[in-house]
Amino acid sequence: xxxxxxxxxxxxxxxxxxxxxxxxxxxxxxxxxxxxxxxxxxxxxxxxxxxxxxxxxxxxxxxxxxxxxxxxxxxxxxxxxxxxxxxxxxxxxxxxxxxxxxxxxxxxxxxxxxxxxxxxxxxxxxxxxxxxxxxxxxxxxxxxxxxxxxxxxxxxxxxxxxxxxxxxxxxxxxxxxxxxxxxxxxxxxxxxxxxxxxxxxxxxxxxxxxxxxxxxxxxxxxxxxxxxxxxxxxxxxxxxxxxxxxxxxxxxxxxxxxxxxxxxxxxxxxxxxxxxxxxxxxxxxxxxxxxxxxxxxxxxxxxxxxxxxxxxxxxxxxxxxxxxxxxxxxxxxxxxxxxxxxxxxxxxxxxxxxxxxxxxxxxxxxxxxxxxxxxxxxxxxxxxxxxxxxxxxxxxxxxxxxxxxxxxxxxxxxxxxxxxxxxxxxxxxxxxxxxxxxxxxxxxxxxxxxxxxxxxxxxxxxxxxxxxxxxxxxxxxxxxxxxxxxxxxxxxxxxxxxxxxxxxx
Numbered sequence: 001x002x003x004x005x006x007x008x009x010x011x012x013x014x015x016x017x018x019x020x021x022x023x024x025x026x027x028x029x030x031x032x033x034x035x036x037x038x039x040x041x042x043x044x045x046x047x048x049x050x051x052x053x054x055x056x057x058x059x060x061x062x063x064x065x066x067x068x069x070x071x072x073x074x075x076x077x078x079x080x081x082x083x084x085x086x087x088x089x090x091x092x093x094x095x096x097x098x099x100x101x102x103x104x105x106x107x108x109x110x111x112x113x114x115x116x117x118x119x120x121x122x123x124x125x126x127x128x129x130x131x132x133x134x135x136x137x138x139x140x141x142x143x144x145x146x147x148x149x150x151x152x153x154x155x156x157x158x159x160x161x162x163x164x165x166x167x168x169x170x171x172x173x174x175x176x177x178x179x180x181x182x183x184x185x186x187x188x189x190x191x192x193x194x195x196x197x198x199x200x201x202x203x204x205x206x207x208x209x210x211x212x213x214x215x216x217x218x219x220x221x222x223x224x225x226x227x228x229x230x231x232x233x234x235x236x237x238x239x240x241x242x243x244x245x246x247x248x249x250x251x252x253x254x255x256x257x258x259x260x261x262x263x264x265x266x267x268x269x270x271x272x273x274x275x276x277x278x279x280x281x282x283x284x285x286x287x288x289x290x291x292x293x294x295x296x297x298x299x300x301x302x303x304x305x306x307x308x309x310x311x312x313x314x315x316x317x318x319x320x321x322x323x324x325x326x327x328x329x330x331x332x333x334x335x336x337x338x339x340x341x342x343x344x345x346x347x348x349x350x351x352x353x354x355x356x357x358x359x360x361x362x363x364x365x366x367x368x369x370x371x372x373x374x375x376x377x378x379x380x381x382x383x384x385x386x387x388x389x390x391x392x393x394x395x396x397x398x399x400x401x402x403x404x405x406x407x408x409x410x411x412x413x414x415x416x417x418x419x420x421x422x423x424x425x426x427x428x429x430x431x432x433x434x435x436x437x438x439x440x441x442x443x444x445x446x447x448x449x450x451x452x453x454x455x456x457x458x459x460x461x462x463x464x465x466x467x468x469x470x471x472x473x474x475x476x477x478x479x480x481x482x483x484x485x486x487x488x489x490x491x492x493x494x495x496x497x498x499x500x501x502x503x504x505x
Contacts (some may be wrong), residue, residue: 001022001023001024001025002016002017002022002023002024002025003024003025003026003027003105003320003410004024004025004026004027004030004100004103004104004107005029005030005061005216005433005503006026006028006030006033006104006105006106006107006108006109006305006307007030007108007439008304008305009100009101009104009209009305010071010301010306011204011207011297011300011301012449013098014100014106014204014208015123015208017096017100018093018096018097018205018208019093019211019256020102022377023126023287023460024102024103024122024125024126025122026103026107026118026119026122027107029387030107030108030109031107031115033107033108033109033113033120034109034111034113034114034118035115035314036109036316036317037109037110037113037313037317037318038112038113038114038115038270039114039268039469040112040313040316040317040320041054041112041186041187041313041317042186043317044186044317044320045068045071045186045224045242045262046068048067048068048133049473050065051065051311051320052310052311052322053187053190053194053310053311053371053388053391054071054112054185054186054311054320055071057074058078058190059306059406059407059408059410060408060410062410071137071185071186071480072183072184072185072186074186074189075184075185075186075188075189075190075499076156076183076184076189076341078149078189078190078193079149079153079156079184079189079192079193080149080153080158080490081154081429082145082146082149083135083146083149083150083153083159084137084146084149084153085133085134085135085137085138085146085147085149085150085294086134086136087134087135087136087137088134088135089132089133089134089135089162090107090133090134090135090147090201090202091205092162092199093132094133094201094202094205095130095131095132095133095151095162095201095393096125096130096196097200097202097205098131098133098147098148098151098197098198098201099121099125099130099131099151100125100201101125101197101200101201101204101304102121102148102151102192103118103121103122103125103193104304104305104421105197105305105306105307105309106118106121106191106309108305108307109313110302110307110312110313110314111187111191111307111309111312111313111318112186112187112188112191112313113187113191113192113404114185116182117182117184117188117191117192120155120179120182121155123177123179124154124155124179125400126452127173127177127179128163128164129154129161129162129163129170129174129179130161130162130392131150131151131153131154131159131160131161131162131170131176132150132159132160132161132162132165132380132465133147133150133151133169133198134146134147134150135147138198138199138331138418138419139404139406139411139414139415139416139418140196140199140326140327140328140331140332140415140416140417140418140419140420141324141326141327141329141411141415141417142194142310142326142327142411142413142415143193143194143195143196143197143308143310143326144193144195144196144197144198144199144235144328144418145194146191147198147418148162148192148193148194148195148197148198149192149193151192152184152189152192152244153170153189153195154170154174155171155181155182155184156172156181156182156183156184157174157181158170158171161173163176165427167344172343179240179383179411189384190309190310191254191309194308194309194310194362195307195308195309196303196306196308196326196328196331196417197273197350198418199328199331199332199335199415199417199420199421200300200303200304200331200354200420200421200423201294202226202335202418202421202422202424202425203300203303203331203335203338203424204300204304204332206335206421206425206428207293207296207297207338208426208484208493209425209428209432210293210296210338210341210342210428210488212492213294213341213345213428213431213432213435213489214286214289214290214345216435216492217286217345217349217435218251218254218255218258218282219258219287219458219461220257220349220435220438220439220442220461221279221286221352221438221442222258222259222455222457223439223442223443223446223454223458223461223462224256224279224355224356224438224445225255225259225264225265225279225351226259226262226264226265226442226445226449226453226455227264227356227364227441227443227444227445227446227448227459228275228279228355228356228362228445229264229265229266229271229279229449230265230266230275230279231265231266231267231268231270231271231272231274231275231279231280232256232259232265232266232267233267233268233395234268234274234279234280234281235252235255235256235259235282235390236252236321237249237252237256239252240252240283240287242459243284245287245291247287247288247290247291247294248284249283250287250289250290251282251287251289251290251352252283252287255283257457258454258455258457258458259455259458261453261456262453262455262458264409264446264450264453264454264455265448265467276351276355276361277351278348278351278352278355279352279355281348282348285344285345285348286345288341288344288349289341289342289344289345292337292338292340292341292462293338293341295334295337296334296335296337296338296341299330299331299333299334300331300334302330303330303331304462306325307325308325308326309325309326310322310323310324310325310326311323311324312412326487327414327415328414328415328416328417328418328431329415329417331415331417331420331421332399332400332415332416332417333400333421335399335417335420335421335423335424336396336398336399336400336420336423336424337349337425339392339395339420339423339424339427340396340398340426341476342424342427342431343389343392343393343396343427345429345431345433345435346385346388346389346392346427346431346434347389347392349385349431349433349434349435349437349438350382350385350386350388350389350438352438352442353378353381353385353434353437353438353441354382356368356378356438356441356442356444356445357378357381357382357441359372360443363449364445364448365377367379367382368441368444368472369472369475370472370473370474375474375475375494376475377472377475378437378440378441378444378472378478380478381437381440381441381478381482382437382441384437385433385437385438386432386435387432388430388431388433389430389434391420391430392427392430392431395423395426395427395430396422396423396427398418399416399420399423400415400416400420402416403415403416432486432489432490433486434480435489436482436483436485436486436489437485439461439485439489440469440478440481440482440485443461443465443466443488444472446458446494447460447462447471465485465488468481468484468485468488469484469485470479
């Protein structure tokens, strides 16, 4: 059971809720704050004070006053009119994360919603009812209006959901779980959609997958080193301490651990004096990606517990302030940075694949083919990796450098953070497939060298991988092998005696 209070949600909590189905409740202290801010909203309505989004319209309509009798219609119209997202839906796990993050933000007690709104969100989460939320249509300020409107529709019994493997009208799933739709009252529609939870939810899921992928790159590139009889001296601790980046030092340390008992690695001068950069500079390149991942994690952890609504209610309603916490710029930058950093893991992996298959760069069978010429072996796998790497380069163009005015120029600068988060996730998906290809080629090369000469950790990976991807003793439809390896890496549910690189930490 995870208890939300709007302040202390961690990545450990998020993993449990998103991937292990952990139930969620709210803390009693946090709900008291929610009740106090709600009283403030009710006073504002009763006194007919002019406060944005409570007694006024939205965006350019902020100067249009709304009478007491129309406040419920205002919120309903807001949700219906803003639910205009398009494109394929977000993955279910991302929709689940959106519900979680929106509930946590409302529990901070700055948004003025009734407790029942939060209760309904947690009921959806615990029942596994996930809104169908189109991926396209958000500018990333004023928050993720279109995506979050599709989430809010479900609370009022409209829209669609994913429920127990089916895509069905929301009202059907609510009835099956005896969840009663709510009627939104003053401020509540705005409080549900004025935030960064779509980009942050996508970012959180992307980060978790990127973190796992970064560990996996270290083990798989260690196998590549064995397949190429690489020089271990480049991973000596003194080299990395001399530069001083902690993440670089840690990558080198983990890889030395994986290769410690290998008979396939060499010393400098034994076969050659230096390896190519894609081998020799793994700690420097992968370490720089880890630096980025740490930055991204820090920003996401702040945003997971942030108040991103507008207006915000302080001092029991004595102070109600309009501001711009819904602006997604911090997450937009983080997502662009994440895409660039993970794309670089694919870039260097593809170069290692080339070194494994190119007969001019190694003494292995050309393209790892069992019968070079008659059979092409891994030749076209490298083409696929090159294609994915090229696609990543276009996806890694920063979304955050763009802006476009909206709402009649009232909202004249936006973050495009949701686009950035979607692109980052696609880069991660592509990079995992590149890594799957490197894994297939590296275990083939290492097995040609001699499985008995491999390190314990790398040999264990090979033996488990062979259950999915057999030794290449004849050409076959390799797309099936790539997808099998990709899915295995994505699931990451297995644990090795000699290696923790393929599981969540």
